[in-house]
Amino acid sequence: MSPRLRRKLGEWLTAYVFLSPYLFVFGTFTVFAVGFAFYLSFTKYNLFSPPKWIGFANYTRLLQDEDFIKHALPNTLKYVAVVVPVQTVISLIVAFALDQEIKFRRLFRTLFYVPSVTSSVVISLIFMWMFNKVGAVNSLLKMLGLPSHIDWLNNIHTALPTIMAVNIWSTIGTMMIIFLAALQDIPVTYYEAAMIDGANRFQIFRYITVPLLRPVIFFVVTMGLIGCFQVFDQIYVMTAGGPLGSTLTIAYLIYKNAFQSTTPRMGYASAMAFVLAVMIFVATMLQRRIIETEPYE
Amino acid sequence: MAVAARRLPRYREEVIWWDRIKIPLFYAVLIGWTIVCITPFWLSLVYSLMPKEHVFDMPPKLWPHPFSLDNYRVVVTTFELFPRWLLNSTLIAVVVTIVRTIFCAMGGYAFARLRFPGRNLLFILMLASMMIPPQVTLVPNYLIIAKVFHLLDNLLAVILPGITTAFGVFMMTQFYKSIPVELEEAALIDGANRFQIFFRIILPISRAALITLALFTFQGSWNEFMWPLIVLQTPENFTLPLGLKWFQSEYYTLYSIVLAGSLFNSLPIIIIFFVFQRYFIRSIAVTGLKGV
Numbered sequence: 001m002s003p004r005l006r007r008k009l010g011e012w013l014t015a016y017v018f019l020s021p022y023l024f025v026f027g028t029f030t031v032f033a034v035g036f037a038f039y040l041s042f043t044k045y046n047l048f049s050p051p052k053w054i055g056f057a058n059y060t061r062l063l064q065d066e067d068f069i070k071h072a073l074p075n076t077l078k079y080v081a082v083v084v085p086v087q088t089v090i091s092l093i094v095a096f097a098l099d100q101e102i103k104f105r106r107l108f109r110t111l112f113y114v115p116s117v118t119s120s121v122v123i124s125l126i127f128m129w130m131f132n133k134v135g136a137v138n139s140l141l142k143m144l145g146l147p148s149h150i151d152w153l154n155n156i157h158t159a160l161p162t163i164m165a166v167n168i169w170s171t172i173g174t175m176m177i178i179f180l181a182a183l184q185d186i187p188v189t190y191y192e193a194a195m196i197d198g199a200n201r202f203q204i205f206r207y208i209t210v211p212l213l214r215p216v217i218f219f220v221v222t223m224g225l226i227g228c229f230q231v232f233d234q235i236y237v238m239t240a241g242g243p244l245g246s247t248l249t250i251a252y253l254i255y256k257n258a259f260q261s262t263t264p265r266m267g268y269a270s271a272m273a274f275v276l277a278v279m280i281f282v283a284t285m286l287q288r289r290i291i292e293t294e295p296y297e
Numbered sequence: 298m299a300v301a302a303r304r305l306p307r308y309r310e311e312v313i314w315w316d317r318i319k320i321p322l323f324y325a326v327l328i329g330w331t332i333v334c335i336t337p338f339w340l341s342l343v344y345s346l347m348p349k350e351h352v353f354d355m356p357p358k359l360w361p362h363p364f365s366l367d368n369y370r371v372v373v374t375t376f377e378l379f380p381r382w383l384l385n386s387t388l389i390a391v392v393v394t395i396v397r398t399i400f401c402a403m404g405g406y407a408f409a410r411l412r413f414p415g416r417n418l419l420f421i422l423m424l425a426s427m428m429i430p431p432q433v434t435l436v437p438n439y440l441i442i443a444k445v446f447h448l449l450d451n452l453l454a455v456i457l458p459g460i461t462t463a464f465g466v467f468m469m470t471q472f473y474k475s476i477p478v479e480l481e482e483a484a485l486i487d488g489a490n491r492f493q494i495f496f497r498i499i500l501p502i503s504r505a506a507l508i509t510l511a512l513f514t515f516q517g518s519w520n521e522f523m524w525p526l527i528v529l530q531t532p533e534n535f536t537l538p539l540g541l542k543w544f545q546s547e548y549y550t551l552y553s554i555v556l557a558g559s560l561f562n563s564l565p566i567i568i569i570f571f572v573f574q575r576y577f578i579r580s581i582a583v584t585g586l587k588g589v
Contacts (some may be wrong), residue, residue: 008412011411011412011413011491012412012413012414014407014411014490014491014492015407015411015412015413015416016407016413018403018404018406018407018411018491018495019403019404019407019408019419021400021403021404021460021461022400022401022403022404022423022461022466023419025458025460025461025462026422026423026426026461026463028441028458029434029438029441029458030426030429030434030463031422032437032441033433033434033437033438033441034429034433034434034437036437036440036441037433037434037436037437040436040437093326094326094327094330097323097326097327098327100319100320100323101320102320102323102324102327108327108331109578110570110571110574111331111334111335112330112331112334113570113574113577113578114334114335114338114567114570115334117516117566117567117570117577118338118520118562118563118566118567119519119520119522119538119562119563119566120520120522120538121520121522121538121539121541121542121562122538122541122559122562122563123337125541125542125545125555125556125559126337126338126340126341126556126559127337128545129341129344129352129552129555129556130337130340132353134353134355135353135355136340136355136357138355139355139356139357140356140357142356143356169333169334173334177578201315226430229430230430230431230432232522232523233522233523236522236523236526236542237542237545250432251432254432254435255435255523255527258435258436258439259439259527266436266440269435269436270433270436270437272432273430273432273433273435273436274433276430276432276433277429277430277432277433280428280430281428
């Protein structure tokens, strides 16, 4: 063997040794797992007897499943439609305020990020206490002379909005920091040039800041979409999908079918997970087109 | 000159009213949001320092009165499962953080510096895998852990799938692509092999990137909920988030103890964040922009 070939083979071997831990995890818990899940989604499998092939029955069953059609699907869509725009807009406003000549900027930034490092379970537990019927939120409303006997998490009209609010509150920190970094990257000369041309502040914001932020907005909205479609922790801790299915989401329904039922429906849960994955993918592509094709006057 | 003179009044007028309200307005936004961010944490701290029968004393108190450390005493001494959860969480988070940081650095180095067949394909597959929602692999991974590795209800079930992540390898790849190769080339000429180069030269100079990845990993692992919920089953083996939820549903009347216990989960991560915040902030900004 020529020394050159030996060196080359040595490099291949080294590379695969370096990559072996990743390849083990990737091969087992991603590649094999996705293939296995895909197979399971065409079977009936309850852990006690071997998987039984049933074709597309799991997918067609989704359309007749009241929990899915009447609760999980609309709740998830509602959740995404409210949380994603609200968290994006508030974090953009906060980042914009932080980007001004403000004192204590670092302190503000640090404090705003604290909700984002705290675990979803702890946040959910704290908010369950605050949104209790006799908790701090109702007490505050009472002081303001507003209706104050709302049982936030046990009322079918308020439970989902409460969870939305908690999630908006806890994700803004991360998004704000991404926006702030992007805002600080915009060269001052652009603003100066626009000002000399007589553009007013709002025109500058609309025609310089927003277009230059577009790729970052795309990134933040994608992150938001992915997170919102998968919302699980807060639902599990705060309401377990109740009351009357008013906070049931797709991710929670997957868990319920696979792990909480006395006869686990592993195949059905897998089929639902693939539908969720397709929904996330389509939503991401759609928003990419919307953000990119917005006219660039 | 004439043009400037014609434009100036309009421009100035607009500047005057906006500049007058601008700074107060932004301070109002920032202070308002600070209150919204901090109040829940402050209230839970205050009420955790009061006797348990006062947990729904309203209107909200901003200072613990009557003061009591009872809740913390119960958490640490009377309720013997609690120290166990703290230990389990710490164990998992520390092991996952150390192992994942090293393995991801190794993988990233291979993708960034070595030539081998299948490199581009693997890299693309890795990027694509980040798009797969965890719900898809939830069921099969549960079955793999239960039936192949027989690790159900074992802390290793949480650790094993977490020893590397696509995100970590990707982040380290980008980092190694950004540093110059001259250092390694000199060592190669001196006859060092790739392993020596990696452990003696590369790892020490990637300190900043390693700390960033380690912090992210620790935060994620410490706060993780869904996967441990599925693979850990007896309360003795719970992590802190699982334990807190379990405790709250078993003893929902003892809410101030839940609040005290929650602090054991949130305080360490908040302290770590305050100490290392420049790493957190920079990495979020960098990964955010790199992800575009």
